[in-house]
Every structure is written in C-alpha cells, then in structure tokens.
Amino acid sequence: MRKPMPTLAVAAAVTTLALCAISTAPAEDADAQLLRKRDYNFAWWPNGFRKEATDDSPNIFCVESGRYALALDLADFGETRFGLVEGSSYLTASQRASDALAGLASAPLNIELEHGGRTYRAVSCHAGRSGDARHTILLESGRFVQRYRFPQLQFKDEAGDVLETDSALELVAWPSSLTFSLTAAPDCAYDNGPCPGVVGTGRAFRAQPLDIPHRPELDPPVFTLETWVRVPNRLSALNHHHWLIGKNANEWQEGNFGFLLTGNTVAAIMNIGGGRENVYRINRGNALPPGDWHHLAMSYDGDTLRLYVDGRPAGSTNVGKARVPGQGKLRIGHRPDGHGQPVHALFDEVRLWSRVLDDREIKAHAKSPDTFDQAGLAWRLSFDEEAEGGKAYAVPNLDGATVRLSLNDWTAERQIAGTWTFGETKSILLHCPVEEEAWRSAPLEFAARGTGGMVYATQYGPEVGAIVVAVPSFERDWPTGYTDIRDYDEVMLHVSNNGSDRQYVPVLFDVKNPANITGETPILCDPEGRPTGVPVQLSKNWHHGAYSKFYTVLPCPPGQTEYRLRIAYGFWGTLPAASHAQLSLYGYGGNGRWDQLAIGCWGETMCLDMDNSLTPMMVTDVRMLMTRNGKDGRKWSWSDGGWGGDWLQVMRESDNKLHPVQLKTAYLAQGPCLTDVRYTGWYGKERDVALDARVATLRTDDHNRVFQQFRYQFTRQLSTKGSHLFMMGPNNSLLTPRIAYGNRDGLIAEQVVPGDLEAGAAFGEQIVLTGQGPWWVAFPGSYLTGDKDWGTGSRGLIIRSFRAVYGGKTHENPVVSFPVEKQHKGAKLVGLNLELVVPEGVSQFMPGDTVEMDVEWITVPRVADDYYGPNATFLAHLEQNPESWRTVYREAVGNDLEVSVAGGRLLHRYPIIVAADEPEIEVTVEGGVGVVPIRFE
Numbered sequence: 001m002r003k004p005m006p007t008l009a010v011a012a013a014v015t016t017l018a019l020c021a022i023s024t025a026p027a028e029d030a031d032a033q034l035l036r037k038r039d040y041n042f043a044w045w046p047n048g049f050r051k052e053a054t055d056d057s058p059n060i061f062c063v064e065s066g067r068y069a070l071a072l073d074l075a076d077f078g079e080t081r082f083g084l085v086e087g088s089s090y091l092t093a094s095q096r097a098s099d100a101l102a103g104l105a106s107a108p109l110n111i112e113l114e115h116g117g118r119t120y121r122a123v124s125c126h127a128g129r130s131g132d133a134r135h136t137i138l139l140e141s142g143r144f145v146q147r148y149r150f151p152q153l154q155f156k157d158e159a160g161d162v163l164e165t166d167s168a169l170e171l172v173a174w175p176s177s178l179t180f181s182l183t184a185a186p187d188c189a190y191d192n193g194p195c196p197g198v199v200g201t202g203r204a205f206r207a208q209p210l211d212i213p214h215r216p217e218l219d220p221p222v223f224t225l226e227t228w229v230r231v232p233n234r235l236s237a238l239n240h241h242h243w244l245i246g247k248n249a250n251e252w253q254e255g256n257f258g259f260l261l262t263g264n265t266v267a268a269i270m271n272i273g274g275g276r277e278n279v280y281r282i283n284r285g286n287a288l289p290p291g292d293w294h295h296l297a298m299s300y301d302g303d304t305l306r307l308y309v310d311g312r313p314a315g316s317t318n319v320g321k322a323r324v325p326g327q328g329k330l331r332i333g334h335r336p337d338g339h340g341q342p343v344h345a346l347f348d349e350v351r352l353w354s355r356v357l358d359d360r361e362i363k364a365h366a367k368s369p370d371t372f373d374q375a376g377l378a379w380r381l382s383f384d385e386e387a388e389g390g391k392a393y394a395v396p397n398l399d400g401a402t403v404r405l406s407l408n409d410w411t412a413e414r415q416i417a418g419t420w421t422f423g424e425t426k427s428i429l430l431h432c433p434v435e436e437e438a439w440r441s442a443p444l445e446f447a448a449r450g451t452g453g454m455v456y457a458t459q460y461g462p463e464v465g466a467i468v469v470a471v472p473s474f475e476r477d478w479p480t481g482y483t484d485i486r487d488y489d490e491v492m493l494h495v496s497n498n499g500s501d502r503q504y505v506p507v508l509f510d511v512k513n514p515a516n517i518t519g520e521t522p523i524l525c526d527p528e529g530r531p532t533g534v535p536v537q538l539s540k541n542w543h544h545g546a547y548s549k550f551y552t553v554l555p556c557p558p559g560q561t562e563y564r565l566r567i568a569y570g571f572w573g574t575l576p577a578a579s580h581a582q583l584s585l586y587g588y589g590g591n592g593r594w595d596q597l598a599i600g601c602w603g604e605t606m607c608l609d610m611d612n613s614l615t616p617m618m619v620t621d622v623r624m625l626m627t628r629n630g631k632d633g634r635k636w637s638w639s640d641g642g643w644g645g646d647w648l649q650v651m652r653e654s655d656n657k658l659h660p661v662q663l664k665t666a667y668l669a670q671g672p673c674l675t676d677v678r679y680t681g682w683y684g685k686e687r688d689v690a691l692d693a694r695v696a697t698l699r700t701d702d703h704n705r706v707f708q709q710f711r712y713q714f715t716r717q718l719s720t721k722g723s724h725l726f727m728m729g730p731n732n733s734l735l736t737p738r739i740a741y742g743n744r745d746g747l748i749a750e751q752v753v754p755g756d757l758e759a760g761a762a763f764g765e766q767i768v769l770t771g772q773g774p775w776w777v778a779f780p781g782s783y784l785t786g787d788k789d790w791g792t793g794s795r796g797l798i799i800r801s802f803r804a805v806y807g808g809k810t811h812e813n814p815v816v817s818f819p820v821e822k823q824h825k826g827a828k829l830v831g832l833n834l835e836l837v838v839p840e841g842v843s844q845f846m847p848g849d850t851v852e853m854d855v856e857w858i859t860v861p862r863v864a865d866d867y868y869g870p871n872a873t874f875l876a877h878l879e880q881n882p883e884s885w886r887t888v889y890r891e892a893v894g895n896d897l898e899v900s901v902a903g904g905r906l907l908h909r910y911p912i913i914v915a916a917d918e919p920e921i922e923v924t925v926e927g928g929v930g931v932v933p934i935r936f937e
Contacts (some may be wrong), residue, residue, distance in 0.1 A: 017823065038066025038087035039175045039553045040666075043146035045875060046098055047070070048661035049133045049611035052652060056571035056684040059133050062101065062522045063146050063173040066093065068434045069100040070172075070178065072109065074128030074136070077121075079347055082107035082408065082890050086433070090143065093539055094666035095680050095692070107408050113155055113163065113665055120163040123183075126152035134613055137591045138168075141582050142537035143667045144506070145551040147464075149586075153184075164188055164396055166291070166423070168233045170752040172464050174506050175553065178432040179465040180405055187232065187424045188393045194383070195346050196422050198228040199370045200294045202348035203383040207919065209334035209342050217293040219255065220323035220354040220503045226297040226362070228369060230346040230423075230839070231264070231290040241589070242298070242343035243335040245350065248326030250337050251279050255326025259296055260638075261343060264288045264544060264587050266314075268307040270296035272321040282307040282315040287544045287587050291425060293348070296670065297367035302769070311366030313359065332381075347383070354378040395422045405430035429462055439505045443498035444556060450475045451490045451493055458493075466506035468552075469493065473513055480515040482636045485570035489515055492527075494823050495554070495561045502557045509536075509550035515569050516758065517542045519601030521579040521671035522550040523608065525564040532563070538579065538670045539734040544587030554919040569601040570636075572672035574602035575699040575931060576625065580667070582609070590614035593665065597697045597706060599625050603638035605697055605704045606857070610679065613658050617727075619645030619857075625704045625871035627861045635868050639791040640784055642734050645712065646727040647693065648683060650718050650845065651850050658684035658718075660691065660912030674698045674911055676934045688716045689845075698911055700931040701705035702874040705891075707911065714849040720838045725851055726805075728777075729833030730821040733784045736832040739763075739818060740778045740885035743771035744893060750780070750885060755828040763818040775799040775814055776892040781862060781883035785824065791866050796888035797834060798856040800896075800910065805850050806842045814853070860887045894929030904936070913937065 006900065042064045049059040061076040068085030073079035078314050088096070111122035127135040127150060127593040137149040150168045155163040167184035188195050190204035197203075203210070216558065229244060230309030244266070246258030254274035258421035260267045264287040270280045282305060290296055297308040300323065306316045332350065349369055355376035357365070365372055398420040405412045405428055412430040438461075446467055448456040452475030471491060478487045482713035489511075497503060514520055520538045537551040550565070570578040576599050583596040592613025597605040607620040614620070623640035650658050668675075675696050683689040690713040712725070740750040748770065753763055769775040776798045784792045802814045814836055821831045836853070838845075861867040864878035881887060895910050903918035912934040914923060923934060 012829070014481050021760045034613040036553070037089050039092060039504070040143055041146055041175050042067040042094065042664045042666075043138075043141050043148065043173070043175055044662060044664050044681075045133060045611075046101065046662050047431040048659055048663075050616070050659045051131075051612060052658060052685055054652070055358050056131065057685065059128050059131060061133075061136065061148070062179075063171070063172065064100045065175040065434075067176055067262065068178075069104060070173070071104060073100055074133075075121060075124045076128070076479060077109045077111065077762075077803060080107050080109040080407070081105060091666055091668065091678065094664045094678055097662060097681075099341045100130070103250075107667050109180075110404065110406045111169065113165070113184065113398070113403040114404070115398050116217060118157050120155035120157050120367075122153040122155050122167070122169070124180075125169065128268065129154065133611075134591050134750060137586050138593060139541075139584055139586055140537075140539035140549045140551070141593060141665075142539050142551065143535055144175060144537045144722045145173070145464075145508075146551075146717065147745050156699045163285070166425075174437050174465055176433065176437065176906070177465045177506075178407070178434070179463065180430040180432070181427060181463055181752070182403065182405055183425050183587065184403070185426045186396050186398050186420055186422050188233070188347070188395050188422075193393065195357075196395065197346075197348035197844070198230075199349060200382070200384045202228075202346050204346050204612055205333035205342065206344050207342045210332045212330040212332070212381075214327050214772040216325070216327055217331050217354070218352060220352075220378060221303055221323040222300060222354065222356060223378075224256075224297060224299040224353040224355065224362075224812060225257070225259070225351075226295065226353075226365060227259070227350040228295055228348045228359075230293045231261070231288070231344070232346070233424075233642075242341060243331070243333075244343055244345065244347075245332050246334075246336045247330040247332070248328035248336060250335055250647060251281075252276050253326065253328070253337075254278075254324055254683065256336075258689070259298065261288070261345070262588075264290060268311060268315075270298075270300060270305055270319070270323075272319060272323055280305050280317055280319050282313040282317055284309050284860050286366045290881060291423070295369070296686060297341075297357065297362050297365070305461050308359075308362050308366075309651055319320070350381040352379045361590040362842055387619070392897050404426050431462065431465055438501070439503040439556070442501065442503050444503060445496040445498075447494045449492050451492070452633065456491065461508065465506055466508045469507065470781045471509060471511045474515070476515070479679070480792055482516065482638075483570075485601060486516055486517075487659060488569070490568040491565040493563045493565065495563070497556045497558050497561070500558055502555065505554045506554050507552050507554045509565055511548040511567075513546060514540075514548050514567065514926055516601035517546050517548065518596075518603055519577065519579050519598035520548065520568060520581075521568045521572070521577055522548075523566045523568065523672065524552060525566050527562045527564055529564055529566060536565070536670075537646060537667070538581040539584065540581055541584040541586060543585060568672045571600070575701055577672035578699040579671035580677050580695070580697065581670060582667075585613065589926075595665070595695075597675070597695075599697060599700060599704055602626075602636050606706050608695070610660065610663060610665065615644075616657055616659070617644060617646040619647075622859060623704070623793065624793045624859050624861065626701070627792050627866050629789055629866070630867055631865040633866070634789060637790050639793065641793050642702070642729070642782070642784065642795045643731045644729055645857070646724065647708075648689060648691070648712055648723075648725060649727065650683060650689060650723045651721065652684065652688075652718065654722070658688055661687070663684065663691070672699060674935050675686045684716075688718060689714050696911060698931065698933045701869050702930045703858055703860045703891075708857065710852065711856045712851040714845045715847055717847060718845045720843055720845060724817075724835040724837050725853070725854060726836040727833060728832075728835075728857070731831060732822050733786055734782060734821070734831040735824055735827055735829040737829055738777050738780045739832065740780055740888075741767070741769060741776065741816065742885070742889060743775050744896065745771055745775060747885065748888065753830060753832060755792055757820045757823060757832055761818055761820045763830075765817045766837060767797070767816050768839070769814050769816060772870075773799060773801060774896050776888050777816060778885035778888035779832070780885050783862065785827070791861065793859050793861050794887075795859050796860065796891070798858065798888065798892045799836075799853060800856060801852070801854040803852045804838075805848075807844075807846050807849065811839055817869065856891070858888065858891055873928070890929060894927060895932065896927060897932070898926040900924045907937070911935065
C-alpha cells in the first residue's frame with residue numbers, strides 16, 4: 001500500500017526557498033522494497049589505487065553488490081575470489097569496509113586461448129604486473145554499474161612461454177550479474193624495433209625515441225608533414241599528453257612544429273614568433289581510436305595551418321606569418337627537448353614535403369600509403385631498411401584457435417573460423433547471472449522515442465547485460481553548448497509487461513551528443529514530468545568523445561507503464577541545476593575515479609580526484625558560477641576560481657604521503673536540486689586513519705557552494721609534521737594581495753600580504769580562529785594570472801562546525817596557516833594557500849584521536865561587473881562591496897540558520913535535511929541568503 005504523502009507548511013525569512021521532489025515511485029510491496037534495497041554496486045581497491053612509496057602489496061580490484069562480491073588479483077587471475085554476500089542498504093554497505101570479502105571462496109577466472117595443441121592462459125594484466133593501477137581504465141562507475149577495462153593481458157602456456165596478443169578484459173557489474181568481455185588480436189612484442197607496418201615494415205617505439213639531426217631540408221618554410229600511427233589497445237592506456245613527432249625544442253620555441261597525442265586525440269602544433277603567445281594549435285575534436293593505423297598530415301602554406309586525420313580535414317587556423325626555420329633536431333616518439341614522457345606507439349612512412357599537398361593528394365595518400373608523387377618530397381623514413389638489416393619480428397599464427405572464458409560454473413567458448421590476422425580483433429562474452437533473471441524470459445516489450453517522434457532502438461545489449469536504449473541524437477529546436485540552456489532533452493520509454501509479475505530490469509540509456517556534458521542530470525519521471533524517485537546513475541566522458549551513460553534498475557509492473565527520462569542541463573526549473581557525476585578520464589589519462597560537480601552547464605564547480613590518479617590531492621579544478629571577464633566578457637562559459645585543494649594530508653615519514661585505501665563511493669543523490677555523495681575508507685596501507693566524508697552542492701543563482709563534512713579517526717601514531725586537515729590550494733597562478741578571517745561576530749583580522757615572500761615561507765602559522773563559529777577565511781581581491789578570456793574570482797572557506805580531540809584534549813576552535821605557494825615577481829605579489837592544521841604543541845596524532853568538521857567552499861565574483869546572474873540582491877551586495885571579505889562573511893552568517901521542525905527531525909541545519917516522522921511536517925526557517933534547499937527523507 002502506498003504511504004500518504006506528507007504535507008508541508010513552511011515559514012521562512014529567506015531570499016528563495018527550494019524544495020526537492022518527494023518520491024512518487026510506483027507502488028511495491030514490503031518484500032519487493034527489501035529486495036530492491038540490495039540494488040547497488042561498488043568498485044573499490046582494498047589496498048588503494050595510488051599506494052605509498054613503500055607499499056608493494058598486490059593490486060586487488062573488487063566489486064561488491066547487495067548480492068555478491070568479487071576480488072580480482074590483477075597480477076594473478078588464478079587468485080580470483082567470488083561469493084554471495086548478505087546485502088544491506090546502499091549507505092550501510094558503503095560503510096562496511098572489507099567485510100564482504102571475508103570468507104570469499106577461490107574462484108579462478110580462466111581466460112584461455114588454445115591453438116596447435118598448446119593452451120595459453122591469461123595470467124595477469126599490465127596493472128598487476130607493473131604495480132600501477134593507472135593501467136586499468138575506469139569507464140563507468142556509480143550506484144548500479146561498474147564498468148572497468150584491464151588492458152594488456154599476458155598469456156602463458158604451462159612452460160611459461162608468452163603468446164603475444166593485443167588483448168583486454170572488460171568487466172560490467174550490475175547488482176545481480178557480471179559480464180566479462182575479452183578482446184584479443186595476434187600481435188608482436190614491440191620492443192623498440194621492427195613491427196608490421198602499414199606498408200612493409202614499421203617501427204615500434206616504447207620509451208626510446210629516434211633523433212634525426214637538423215639539416216635544412218627538415219625545416220622548409222612551407223611544408224607538409226605526414227605519417228601513419230597505430231596505438232595498439234594494449235598501449236593506449238599509457239599515453240597522455242605525448243609528442244608523436246616534433247622539431248625544434250618545444251611549442252614555445254620559434255620554428256617548432258609537430259604532432260601531439262593527448263589521450264587518444266591528436267593535435268597539430270606550430271610556433272612562429274617564439275614564446276607562449278605565438279603558439280598555433282589545432283585539436284582534432286574526436287578521439288583517435290586505438291588498434292588501427294591512422295594517417296596524420298599537417299601543412300602550412302605561409303598563411304594557414306591545417307590538420308588532416310585519415311585523409312579528411314580536421315581543422316585549420318589562420319596564422320598569416322612567414323615561418324622562421326629552426327636549427328633543432330627532429331624527434332620521433334618524444335618531445336624534441338626531452339621533457340615529458342615518450343610515446344608508446346607504432347609508426348610507418350614519415351614524410352616531409354617542401355610544398356603543401358592539397359586535399360586531393362592527402363586523401364589519396366591516406367587511401368594508398370604506398371603510392372605517391374615524389375615531387376617536393378624533402379625527406380622520407382620508411383623503416384623498411386631495418387628489416388632488410390636483419391632485425392626481425394614475429395607474429396603468432398592463431399588461425400582456427402579456440403577461446404574460452406569461465407568463472408565457477410559459468411563458461412563461454414568460441415572457435416575462430418578461418419585466418420586470424422595481425423591486429424584483427426576477436427571477442428567473446430561471458431555473462432554470469434548471480435540470481436535468476438526472470439525479466440529475461442518475461443513477456444516484456446520496450447519502445448523508446450524522442451519528444452519529436454524520433455524512434456530510438458531498444459534491445460538487449462549482451463556486452464552490458466541490460467536493455468540498451470540507444471540515443472544517438474535528439475530532436476531540438478533550441479541552442480546547445482555553452483549558452484543559456486533552459487530546455488530539457490527527453491526520452492519517452494514505454495514498457496508493456498504482459499505477465500502477472502512485477503519485473504525489475506537493468507536499463508542503459510546510451511546517450512551520444514548531449515546538449516552540454518559539463519553539467520547534466522538525468523531524472524526519471526512519470527509521463528507528466530514528475531520525478532519518480534527511481535535513481536539513475538550518471539556517468540559520462542568528454543575526453544574520448546562526448547557521451548553519457550545513464551544506468552538504472554527499472555520497475556516494470558504488470559500492464560502498461562510510461563517513463564519520461566528528462567535530462568536537465570543549465571536549469572532545473574528557474575534555477576541552475578546541480579550535478580555530481582563520475583567523469584571518466586579515459587582518453588585523458590590517470591584512469592581512476594574522478595568526480596565532477598557542476599552548477600548549471602558552463603564548466604565545473606569542483607573536481608575530486610578520489611583515487612589520486614592524476615594528482616596526490618583530492619580537489620583539483622575549482623570554477624565560478626555566472627562569472628565573466630568584465631561587463632563585456634563572455635557569458636555562459638568556463639571560468640576559474642583557483643585550482644586545487646586537499647583533504648587530510650599525513651606522512652608516514654618525509655615525503656611519503658598516505659593515500660586513500662579501501663575507498664567506497666556512494667552516490668545517494670546526483671542532482672538536480674541538492675547532491676549527496678559519501679566517501680568512506682581509510683588513509684594508509686596500515687589503515688592508519690578512518691575517513692568518512694560527505695560532499696554536496698546545490699542549485700542556485702548567485703555563487704558556487706560545495707559542502708564537505710569530514711570525520712577522521714586515527715588508529716595509529718603518526719607525526720603531525722607536514723600535515724594538514726584540509727587545504728585550499730596550491731595554485732601556481734594565484735595572486736593573493738590580502739587575506740581576512742573572522743567568526744560569527746565579524747572580522748578578526750584583515751592583512752595585506754607582502755609581495756616579497758619566498759615560496760615555502762609562512763605568512764601566518766597556526767593562527768587560532770577565536771570566538772564562536774561559523775568561522776571564515778577570505779582572500780579579498782585575489783585573482784589568477786594569464787590571459788584567458790573568462791572570469792576569475794575569489795575563493796573563501798566557511799567552517800560551520802569544528803571539533804578535534806588530540807591526546808584526550810578537545811579543541812573546538814579551528815587553527816589555520818597561510819604558507820606561500822609562489823612569488824610572482826612581475827606582479828610584486830605572492831600566492832598563498834590556506835591550511836587547517838593542528839594547534840601548536842601537538843606533534844603526534846595518537847590512536848583514538850578524532851577530527852570532525854563541516855566546511856563550505858565558496859567562489860565569488862570580485863566585482864559586480866563580473867557577475868551576470870539574475871540574483872538582484874547578490875548583485876547589489878557586490879556593487880556595495882567590491883573585492884571585499886564581507887561577501888564571504890555574508891554567506892557565513894546569513895546561512896547560519898535557525899530551523900525548527902514539527903512532525904519530523906532536523907538531520908542537518910544547512911543545507912536543511914529533515915526526516916519525516918508524521919504525515920504533516922512544519923518547518924520554520926529564520927535567516928538565509930541566496931537559495932536554501934530543503935530535503936525531506
């Protein structure tokens with residue numbers, strides 16, 4: 001029986017009051033509700049993704065649902081463990097540490113390739129052999145589904161002989177099933193030498209670039225540079241911001257030109273004039289898929305720089321300057337000056353022309369690599385001479401091989417018919433239903449369409465073990481991209497259940513080309529557009545093409561059911577929407593868990609590098625809301641609020657930072673009103689500090705807010721040297737002319753920061769924020785260097801509550817320090833970081849010590865002309881208080897709310913969260929600036 005909805009009576013002295021939707025999910029009985037509580041899944045690393053310098057523990061990857069757990073040893077697939085578990089609620093399971101792994105039975109994952117009477121087994125992937133988890137690829141991860149790829153499997157026979165393949169294992173884990181996908185191709189060793197080329201013999205480059213000394217024909221003023229490049233799947237995860245071919249030092253050097261590989265996206269680059277301001281670059285918009293040969297060409301005719309990919313124009317830019325030839329070397333496989341990491345790729349037919357090839361010629365070369373007119377050919381490197389010199393390569397003959405996959409009693413087998421040539425990818429799937437999938441045999445029919453009538457293909461997708469609604473595009477009559485998006489994309493999904501039982505069906509909405517991917521939230525609604533309360537996982541990628549993956553477990557009661565998937569971008573209702581998503585780094589690098597918060601769709605609010613995969617810190621990009629570069633600046637664009645920050649930093653010894661281990665992420669709410677994501681785990685290989693964190697952001701129209709609640713509990717003695725409890729910074733481009741800090745009663749101090757302080761110096765150390773909270777810290781008038789055509793602003797930190805116990809003594813006032821990050825001599829200013837630190841005299845964290853704090857990170861425009869939002873009250877404040885600490889103080893005390901509740905319990909004061917105990921709830925709010933959300937549970 002459906003419970004009656006509570007009615008709400010709200011009295012508030014606030015600018016705006018935002019109410020989150022109350023669930024109207026389809027009715028279900030108590031047994032079904034209990035079962036559905038187990039519809040969740042986690043992906044996590046018991047020993048951590050990024051390890052301490054002294055940690056040589058194996059890379060173990062785990063998935064855990066409310067029904068099963070799997071532990072995969074990436075260095076030894078034979079040590080795989082699997083078993084059923086006792087499920088609980090999503091949030092409770094996120095806090096259960098490694099409990100689900102206890103007692104798991106051995107269940108070797110067998111991946112076999114049999115040929116010529118010999119059986120080769122995949123024993124590991126590259127992440128296991130290297131000890132570096134960054135060689136795995138996180139594709140999608142969230143409440144329902146974990147999708148990971150493990151490249152570079154190594155096959156061995158019983159004698160230990162290696163079978164060379166380009167292979168990868170992909171895992172898709174739902175709450176009730178696992179699907180393994182193996183892709184493999186015959187390959188060669190790629191040990192810096194000959195390999196099969198696009199024509200004859202090519203050359204493999206693995207960490208050893210090839211230098212060609214300068215001579216005049218290598219640097220014509222008008223030129224075309226072309227080559228063929230292949231990044232095998234087994235090597236693609238290693239590439240991030242690498243040069244393929246370059247001449248003359250680097251991109252800031254006069255005369256530099258060449259090709260760069262950024263993830264799997266290629267760019268052409270050239271410098272005329274020297275310096276950063278004279279760099280000309282063309283980025284190809286779409287990814288360069290690994291596993292195939294690609295033809296690349298760039299040309300400059302004295303006026304226009306052009307890039308071609310696979311014979312087709314991929315971009316151009318007008319330069320209008322004469323090239324000044326350089327004197328530096330030409331290098332293949334690395335940046336010419338030796339900085340950065342060398343590329344891992346295959347090359348063939350590198351050619352440099354002293355003329356500009358036209359579109360027709362380039363298209364012909366891409367189609368027929370061995371046929372070309374040599375007129376104007378200044379230099380060529382074919383690599384065929386290496387084979388002629390006696391250097392050989394071997395490619396295994398796998399014609400007619402048998403491929404097998406098995407886990408416990410689940411097995412799959414495929415016979416490869418006919419020839420299996422070098423680089424030709426074959427695949428096999430193994431689907432493992434952990435419990436009976438009644439929905440697969442139920443009389444269900446699905447039909448999806450767009451609001452304009454476009455029909456979307458809807459069918460079972462074996463590679464993901466779910467019904468897939470393929471949405472390649474939307475029918476729109478409104479502008480997309482970086483603009484004022486107030487419309488929604490929508491998919492209507494009709495379900496016919498002709499049986500008598502309610503079914504719960506795993507569904508993936510596979511969305512290509514969203515209106516703006518930097519901020520989006522999918523909401524599953526009823527036909528009238530009212531949210532149902534059924535969660536939808538939000539996973540996305542803009543580094544490897546622009547696509548979104550929306551996963552859900554869909555209730556399908558008997559009869560006809562209509563759902564409306566509504567995707568909010570810029571606005572949800574009248575306010576910019578909030579979102580908190582897993583953003584895949586595949587195609588960019590790092591490949592770990594990266595969470596991205598946004599308000600609206602005009603850039604990020606904050607990014608969290610939870611696996612420390614790219615940085616050793618938690619907080620990375622921080623940006624502004626509705627902020628431009630002056631009154632005439634661009635609206636609806638990216639901005640900057642000062643890069644970087646961190647949660648707890650503690651060292652085992654000097655320069656050996658403790659990183660998160662056993663970290664689980666629970667996406668309780670991903671938007672569009674108030675997000676709620678929990679992070680639970682430990683710091684350090686010895687589980688030295690327990691971490692419990694909660695992150696939220698809200699829809700609003702004045703400035704960004706990110707709420708972060710922490711509880712650290714120490715289990716081992718550690719030095720406090722070099723530690724911080726929270727950090728705002730570092731940022732090499734930040735200028736800090738002043739700092740100010742205060743409490744509930746107002747300003748404690750405002751100080752001018754001397755511009756002659758050296759990096760590493762301390763402007764202020766261990767300053768106790770006295771008085772009553774909320775305490776706050778502001779950087780009035782701070783800004784960033786650089787000439788970007790977007791708004792930059794000032795950041796501030798509000799500490800709404802604080803309590804720490806060190807050695808049995810309680811401290812209820814936070815302590816801050818302001819170390820110097822960098823001196824900017826040209827501006828005669830320095831950049832400061834803000835750190836929350838231990839009090840003077842505390843030299844050790846002891847077992848049982850705890851820290852609890854609730855902080856709010858805000859970014860605000862410096863002056864009124866930079867703000868283009870609609871909040872007139874906020875605009876008036878900026879006009880009266882330019883570059884002022886009062887903007888941070890206004891938020892600190894204005895949202896220090898007084899809240900009373902009748903008919904429920906107040907769980908959190910700001911944002912307001914109320915647990916409903918009675919059918920009628922009355923909430924009274926005193927205070928409030930901006931938008932104050934209320935969530936009812």
